[in-house]
Amino acid sequence: MDDDFDPIAEAKANWDKRWPEHSTYMAAATSIMRAQQLILKAADDSLKPYGLTFARYEALMLLSFTKKGELPLSKLGQRLMIHPTSVTNIIDKLTSDGLVERISHPTDRRTTLARITDLGTKLAQEATKAIHDVDFGIGHLKENQNLELIKLINAVRGLSK
Amino acid sequence: MDDDFDPIAEAKANWDKRWPEHSTYMAAATSIMRAQQLILKAADDSLKPYGLTFARYEALMLLSFTKKGELPLSKLGQRLMIHPTSVTNIIDKLTSDGLVERISHPTDRRTTLARITDLGTKLAQEATKAIHDVDFGIGHLKENQNLELIKLINAVRGLSK
C-alpha cells in the first residue's frame, strides 16, 4: 500500500483521462476543500482547551477589536461571511458561556448588539496564544507562500481585478 | 458603506497591529476557509437539480472510475479523506436514493462494498456536465492559477517536499 499516495492527484488523473479541460478546476477546488478540513481541525484542536471553536473564536476576536467591544449581529455576519442563522447560533453559545452578552441597540430596535465580557476578553487573549502556537495549522508555510496563497484566493473570491 | 470592503483584509490589518509575525498565517488560513464555503456552495447549487451534494457526488464519481464500480467503504473514506462515520452517512443516502448498493465482500466479512447502480452511473454523468458548466465555482481562474493553487495547497497539506 502506498503510504504517501495522494487522493487528489489520483482524482486529477481520472479527470485528465476523460475531461482534461476541467481537470485543474476539479483539482484546485478539491484541494481547497481538503485544506480547509485540515486547517479547521488544527485550529479547533488548539482552541479546545478553552472551550472554543474556530467559528466562535473568530467572532470573539472581532468583538475584541472594536472600541466598545460590541457589534450588531448583522455586521458580525458580514465580517465573518456567514449566514444570519449561524450568527445567532454562535452568539447563543458564547452568551451561555458568559463570554458575550446581548444588548439592545440604542436607536434601532431591530438590531441586537453582541458585547464581549471581561471573561470573553481574557479567554480571547489566551486562545490567541494557543492558536498562534500552531499558526492556524499552517506554521510550516513560508511567509511568501502565505502571501501567494492569499493572492490566489482573492482571485477565487473574485477580488482579483 | 464600502461595498467591496474585504473582511479578510480588515482582519489582517487588525492582526498586523498586534501580532505582525502571525498575520499572514491568519489571513491565509481564513482565506482558505472562506474560499471553501464559496466553492462548496457553487458546487452544491449546480448539483441540486440532481438531488446530489458535493460530498455524495465525489463518492459516486470515485465508484464510477473503478473497473467493477465498487469499492470498500474504508477505501472510499481514505480517498475522500473523510471520517468513517461520514462514509456511512453518505452511502446511506446514496443507497436510499438507489444510486449505490451495499454488497458484502467475498472474502473479508468485516468489509462492505459500495457498488454504483445503473441509475447512479447515469446520474453521475449528468451531474458531471452540470458541475463542469460552472467549473466547480472557479471558472474565472486561469489554468496557471489553478496549478499554482494546487501546488501551494500541496504545501499546506504537507506534500511539498
Place this chain on the structure above:
DNA sequence: TGCAAATAGTAGGAAGTCCGACTATCTTAT
C-alpha cells in the same frame, strides 16, 4: 494454537452550516 491488537463498519450525539419562513422595525417613494 490462541490471545492481543488492528481493522471495518455503525449507532448515538454534538457542532456547524445553510435554507425557508416568520415577526418586528425602519426606510422610502408616492
Place this chain on the structure above:
DNA sequence: ATAAGATAGTCGGACTTCCTACTATTTGCA
C-alpha cells in the same frame, strides 16, 4: 401619510462533519 420594500434577528428543519463508543472480524506474534 402610508403602503411597499428592505433590514434584523430567530425558529425549525435538513445536512454534513466529527468524536466516542461498540461489535464483528481478521491478523499477527509469541
